[in-house]
Amino acid sequence: MCSERAVDLIEVSMGIHDFSSEWMHCDRISSYVARMVCQTRADPLFSANLFSSALNELLEIVFLNHGADGDMTCRVRQMGDVDMIEIALPCDDETLEFYRDVVGSLDRHDIQDLYHAALFAEGQRDARLGIFELAVDYRAKISVLEQSGRMTLAAEIAFGGVQ
């Protein structure tokens, strides 16, 4: 999205067991990271609110979909106006397939309809919902990279262009 060099902003790491032992970890990590990342931005409160909202959805998905052992690392880098959120996590075949399927569906021309259908569907929540939201409402570029039993879920978002 941008030819500038990425700048590391923050990295938070914890064992996946610890992370997934308490739902509020998603809220606390997203709130903390957003506050730290956005504190020097033009409108820190506005930016942090948007950033936290997006990151929390990613973390909630990771909370529910991850492999058995290893660390969960959330790293944020910045490249120009684009924030790059990278969540590295342990994965098994099933987890990897889930993320690859979701990301594969984001190129569909009817992704907005898919997102709204998932948002308002009766019954169980669609596990893909948060990623759909980031792709549609935040215009995030989302990708998955696998490497020897671990994977990285990455989202590139230009928060300045979200509103």
Added chain:
Amino acid sequence: MNFHIKRTFESGYNDNNQEFMISGKLRPQAEAEMVDLMHDIDQAATQVRGTFFLNVKRLAYVNNIAFRALSRVIARLSAREDLQIVIVTSGVLGWSTRKFSAIAAQADNVSVAEYDRDFYPGQSFLEDGGFIPILRTQTRLTWRHERELLAKHGLKPGMQVADICCGIGDFAALVNRAFAPARLLALDHSRSSLDYARKVAADFGMTDIEYVHGDASAIMIEDNSFDFVTCRHSLQIFDRPELILRELFRICKPGGRVYVTNEKISQCMGEPRGDSITAAYVEVAALFAHFKMDLEFGPKSRRALIDAGFADLRMDSFTVANTDGDPQEFAEMVTAWQDVFLNEMARDRGDSPELVALMQRGLQDHITAALHPTGYAGWPVWAASGQKPL
């Protein structure tokens, strides 16, 4: 109003307004955690005839689990043909209006109203880019008085300071220079004003002022955050100043002070031609009142602060005058007022040519008085502050 304090959010129903309000953070792990809230909304709606307002303007965070639960209860209620549902969102939150609009698109009797846009009647007159030079002149003129007054009202170097309704941010920049606060946050709901403020700060090499977009009646800042909170010339242009004072009180630390300034425009005076000047400004006050702005608020500040819960009130008034410094600056300020008051506001109210002429003549006489070698022209301002009790 019955409020139920929950872990991360508050909710309550106000039957006077047929409004159910949710504020704070909704990030549950399961929809089951939303059952009580959904029940409360359902119960509230049973009492409503006509329009049911679901106020989420201070709901800072909502995850998709909570959002789906909210959408379901709204869908249920929208089946009632006798009911109009208005979801009140805030433009201060980048996601809120867009996200809740998706719910509104699901049913004809559900709509979204962005609160900030409706809350500031007449404010558009004052946000127009053409008004910026006059605001800078006004601040320059009042600063001559306020610099000393601020110290008298308790502002000291090293404090945590917030300037709410900061406008174009010039007052915050002056405070930054004169009082070296440990933290200075400047908040306004006008993005164009904030853009201007950031540009001015950058031009002056100031990187330590936090310019924040926000709604003064629902500030997204924790309680008890600041030692000194200022809000200048702003209570007078909102039709419900008590809502803003409540927020100023909330974000002020116990023992800290809130400082407000306001005018009583009808007491603008000058000589020669004093009668003409007075007659014009009495009409100007009525003109603002038509647009729900009380430019007579100045002397009411003391009562308003007491009603909001403040103690140790301090009250001063000062008159910005042509004799303070450069009379031309005073004249330029009144010239700019003429433009806004007469060319925009009076026209929008549909004033008669006679009434416009009366105001035009009086303001012109005020300018003449300011520039007259032996004339005097004044603009009175009231400064009041109160302490948040420990």
